[in-house]
Amino acid sequence: xxxxxxxxxxxxxxxxxxxxxxxxxxxxxxxxxxxxxxxxxxxxxxxxxxxxxxxxxxxxxxxxxxxxxxxxxxxxxxxxxxxxxxxxxxxxxxxxxxxxxxxxxxxxxxxxxxxxxxxxxxxxxxxxxxxxxxxxxxxxxxxxxxxxxxxxxxxxxxxxxxxxxxxxxxxxxxxxxxxxxxxxxxxxxxxxxxxxxxxxxxxxxxxxxxxxxxxxxxxxxxxxxxxxxxxxxxxxxxxxxxxxxxxxxxxxxxxxxxxxxxxxxxxxxxxxxxxxxxxxxxxxxxxxxxxxxxxxxxxxxxxxxxxxxxxxxxxxxxxxxxxxxxxxxxxxxxxxxxxxxxxxxxxxxxxxxxxxxxxxxxxxxxxxxxxxxxxxxxxxxxxxxxxxxxxxxxxxxxxxxxxxxxxxxxxxxxxxxxxxxxxxxxxxxxxxxxxxxxx
Amino acid sequence: xxxxxxxxxxxxxxxxxxxxxxxxxxxxxxxxxxxxxxxxxxxxxxxxxxxxxxxxxxxxxxxxxxxxxxxxxxxxxxxxxxxxxxxxxxxxxxxxxxxxxxxxxxxxxxxxxxxxxxxxxxxxxxxxxxxxxxxxxxxxxxxxxxxxxxxxxxxxxxxxxxxxxxxxxxxxxxxxxxxxxxxxxxxxxxxxxxxxxxxxxxxxxxxxxxxxxxxxxxxxxxxxxxxxxxxxxxxxxxxxxxxxxxxxxxxxxxxxxxxxxxxxxxxxxxxxxxxxxxxxxxxxxxxxxxxxxxxxxxxxxxxxxxxxxxxxxxxxxxxxxxxxxxxxxxxxxxxxxxxxxxxxxxxxxxxxxxxxxxxxxxxxxxxxxxxxxxxxxxxxxxxxxxxxxxxxxxxxxxxxxxxxxxxxxxxxxxxxxxxxxxxxxxxxxxxxxxxxxxx
Numbered sequence: 001x002x003x004x005x006x007x008x009x010x011x012x013x014x015x016x017x018x019x020x021x022x023x024x025x026x027x028x029x030x031x032x033x034x035x036x037x038x039x040x041x042x043x044x045x046x047x048x049x050x051x052x053x054x055x056x057x058x059x060x061x062x063x064x065x066x067x068x069x070x071x072x073x074x075x076x077x078x079x080x081x082x083x084x085x086x087x088x089x090x091x092x093x094x095x096x097x098x099x100x101x102x103x104x105x106x107x108x109x110x111x112x113x114x115x116x117x118x119x120x121x122x123x124x125x126x127x128x129x130x131x132x133x134x135x136x137x138x139x140x141x142x143x144x145x146x147x148x149x150x151x152x153x154x155x156x157x158x159x160x161x162x163x164x165x166x167x168x169x170x171x172x173x174x175x176x177x178x179x180x181x182x183x184x185x186x187x188x189x190x191x192x193x194x195x196x197x198x199x200x201x202x203x204x205x206x207x208x209x210x211x212x213x214x215x216x217x218x219x220x221x222x223x224x225x226x227x228x229x230x231x232x233x234x235x236x237x238x239x240x241x242x243x244x245x246x247x248x249x250x251x252x253x254x255x256x257x258x259x260x261x262x263x264x265x266x267x268x269x270x271x272x273x274x275x276x277x278x279x280x281x282x283x284x285x286x287x288x289x290x291x292x293x294x295x296x297x298x299x300x301x302x303x304x305x306x307x308x309x310x311x312x313x314x315x316x317x318x319x320x321x322x323x324x325x326x327x328x329x330x331x332x333x334x335x336x337x338x339x340x341x342x343x344x345x346x347x348x349x350x351x352x353x354x355x356x357x358x359x360x361x362x363x364x365x366x367x368x369x370x371x372x373x374x375x376x377x378x379x380x381x382x383x384x385x386x387x388x389x390x391x392x393x394x395x396x397x398x399x400x401x402x403x404x405x406x407x408x409x410x411x412x413x414x415x416x417x418x419x420x421x422x423x424x425x426x427x428x429x430x431x432x433x434x435x436x437x438x439x
Numbered sequence: 440x441x442x443x444x445x446x447x448x449x450x451x452x453x454x455x456x457x458x459x460x461x462x463x464x465x466x467x468x469x470x471x472x473x474x475x476x477x478x479x480x481x482x483x484x485x486x487x488x489x490x491x492x493x494x495x496x497x498x499x500x501x502x503x504x505x506x507x508x509x510x511x512x513x514x515x516x517x518x519x520x521x522x523x524x525x526x527x528x529x530x531x532x533x534x535x536x537x538x539x540x541x542x543x544x545x546x547x548x549x550x551x552x553x554x555x556x557x558x559x560x561x562x563x564x565x566x567x568x569x570x571x572x573x574x575x576x577x578x579x580x581x582x583x584x585x586x587x588x589x590x591x592x593x594x595x596x597x598x599x600x601x602x603x604x605x606x607x608x609x610x611x612x613x614x615x616x617x618x619x620x621x622x623x624x625x626x627x628x629x630x631x632x633x634x635x636x637x638x639x640x641x642x643x644x645x646x647x648x649x650x651x652x653x654x655x656x657x658x659x660x661x662x663x664x665x666x667x668x669x670x671x672x673x674x675x676x677x678x679x680x681x682x683x684x685x686x687x688x689x690x691x692x693x694x695x696x697x698x699x700x701x702x703x704x705x706x707x708x709x710x711x712x713x714x715x716x717x718x719x720x721x722x723x724x725x726x727x728x729x730x731x732x733x734x735x736x737x738x739x740x741x742x743x744x745x746x747x748x749x750x751x752x753x754x755x756x757x758x759x760x761x762x763x764x765x766x767x768x769x770x771x772x773x774x775x776x777x778x779x780x781x782x783x784x785x786x787x788x789x790x791x792x793x794x795x796x797x798x799x800x801x802x803x804x805x806x807x808x809x810x811x812x813x814x815x816x817x818x819x820x821x822x823x824x825x826x827x828x829x830x831x832x833x834x835x836x837x838x839x840x841x842x843x844x845x846x847x848x849x850x851x852x853x854x855x856x857x858x859x860x861x862x863x864x865x866x867x868x869x870x871x872x873x874x875x876x877x878x
Binding site: 026043044045058061062063064066068070071074077080082083084099100101109134135146152153190192194195223306423424425426427432 | 521573861864
């Protein structure tokens with residue numbers, strides 16, 4: 001059925017679940033194209049996740065990296081935003097069930113992403129928070145900043161050191177960026193703030209199960225990153241696994257040798273698991289999931305047996321070359337969102353679309369204010385220039401959805417003053433904060 | 440004992456409880472003056488409360504109006520910041536007790552301010568949140584923005600109207616500013632965001648027990664403010680009290696005539712009560728409190744019978760002319776903080792200080808982006824020029840403690856684009872959000 005032939009009929013209704021990079025790119029491409037688009041998200045904003053660690057470190061406010069979905073999609077009167085939490089998908093009835101309602105679709109795009117995953121140790125979630133939501137970032141910020149406050153008051157040396165030890169589990173881009181950021185907090189930002197402690201004495205330990213930091217990067221760049229991190233006071237432990245977290249103790253193990261690390265601030269950047277909607281879809285349609293819960297899709301990103309359901313982004317498992325599936329990063333989600341939009345529009349016009357091909361744009365990871373590593377295919381480099389490229393790319397994508405000039409401005413300001421002003425500890429403090437009796 | 444004569448002895452230790460306007464002005468004046476200063480606060484930041492309503496409205500981020508206490512007091516090595524919650528004051532032992540520790544003082548300055556007060560209806564706190572902390576502001580923001588999201592999904596007209604009705608209780612400066620801000624959200628900011636509702640249909644009701652909005656302002660300015668508010672769609676009910684809040688119903692009463700207002704967003708800006716530390720001090724020293732819990736101080740702001748304990752700001756009850764006590768506003772707290780610092784430094788040098796005199800600087804309240812009312816003694820005016828004065832004064836005080844250029848920048852940006860970008864709904868949603876079955 002072509003839209004052009006049926007002008008008087010109702011518009012074809014495309015429901016997109018999730019307003020992340022994938023969902024929002026699809027929505028922008030489909031809006032204003034004589035289809036009805038509904039974006040469903042449990043949050044009212046798109047979150048620029050690659051910069052979430054800067055919220056955790058108190059460099060940016062949550063509002064700096066979030067854009068209201070309604071603002072992004074403001075201009076299209078046939079595009080709707082529904083704030084609701086999806087609980088089930090029923091392909092046989094072409095409907096999506098919310099916790100408090102439901103919605104019908106003609107075509108469905110699933111883009112609900114992933115969450116952190118504790119490899120069967122769900123009880124670690126409380127002890128070692130992950131970094132996926134605004135609330136996660138504020139919780140990490142609370143933990144990090146509170147550690148220094150407690151260390152300043154603590155009078156027993158051993159306990160002080162426990163507060164000043166930061167253990168980061170997982171050295172992917174987020175772990176590396178977080179460790180570098182904490183290093184910079186201790187070396188620069190917080191340097192003059194305390195009287196009883198020297199923030200430089202902090203121990204920052206970055207643990208990685210594989211044999212280098214940034215496991216998906218070329219060895220040479222990983223070595224550069226390790227050098228930058230070491231300069232910021234970060235201790236790197238590769239080939240090392242966390243085997244237990246109990247109270248303020250984490251047990252790490254390398255080739256069978258165990259060690260206990262006493263730390264009051266354990267942060268989790270290790271594993272992700274696909275959104276539970278993959279499971280819901282599988283239950284109602286028999287579609288296959290991979291080990292981490294991703295939906296194994298066809299080369300056109302549709303679900304086998306359900307030609308009107310597409311899965312994109314972190315929730316999709318697609319191998320374009322028969323090898324490893326595409327990684328769960330923003331560029332993949334964006335390109336998939338664009339592709340699916342084009343596919344659907346073509347189909348409505350009776351046209352075919354070639355299978356999805358991913359154009360690798362390269363990888364960037366930042367370590368501190370002046371250093372980054374860049375892997376742009378042929379071009380691999382590290383240092384200040386890589387940092388400039390990183391800053392440019394992130395600003396470019398940030399302003400794509402919303403005019404986040406405030407971020408550019410705040411970065412510029414921070415860069416020259418080294419005075420990072422979003423260092424609020426919010427939420428509830430633990431009690432007692434310190435164990436010593438005095439102060 | 441004069442400091443000059445006792446250089447080898449320990450420094451005189453001044454403990455300041457509370458890092459608000461009063462405490463921080465005292466701390467800045469005392470720092471670097473050959474005394475040891477310790478500022479104790481349960482939060483790690485100073486909050487610029489006069490702009491908190493802009494956080495509630497999603498125009499500013501909490502970080503924009505908060506300055507880390509350690510940053511403000513960075514330069515003075517004899518000035519300490521302790522993050523702790525005070526539970527008691529023991530003047531007989533010259534010590535302050537924390538929930539998890541204690542500290543001794545030579546001189547104590549109490550500046551822990553006030554909280555909202557529900558006049559004996561403590562159960563209203565859950566139903567009608569107040570506006571004193573960052574968390575309060577984010578909770579108000581959540582409620583306000585969520586209302587529109589729910590109204591957009593709600594299909595029953597009556598329930599939709601319940602969501603689109605905003606009841607603000609108390610028309611002091613905060614209530615007036617909040618009502619004006621919500622008016623502007625509905626008229627401008629959110630105008631193009633929704634498809635099923637017209638935000639202009641929102642009912643904004645501002646209730647005040649006295650006979651005009653801004654009860655402490657001259658009648659003429661209050662009338663101007665009422666005119667501005669009406670233009671923004673705010674319905675004003677003076678001489679009106681809230682007698683009950685039950686579920687989504689608030690009963691308001693005027694001259695014995697009762698009316699039920701159905702609203703899902705009831706906001707409290709009516710009453711304040713002094714910090715509970717006044718009571719703690721009274722229990723241990725027999726000092727007198729007024730009806731709202733403020734400590735009745737001597738003309739030099741010291742506590743009768745305790746010449747080394749001072750109370751300043753919202754927690755102090757001081758009448759300089761035998762009439763009404765000074766109001767709980769920032770300028771009073773700032774001037775009292777400065778005065779007490781001077782008094783203590785003089786005393787250490789054996790010098791006398793004249794009793795405290797308040798220099799009235801005037802009052803400013805803002806209604807929307809272009810209008811404000813100003814009562815600067817001889818000079819009373821309203822409109823755009825008053826708004827400019829308001830913006831100038833607030834920026835001036837904001838940058839006093841920290842370089843909040845980001846705020847200036849964000850205001851300028853907002854002013855010209857009308858795109859307010861901090862509209863995040865955070866925290867947990869109620870369930871079910873809407874009662875209707877579909878959407």
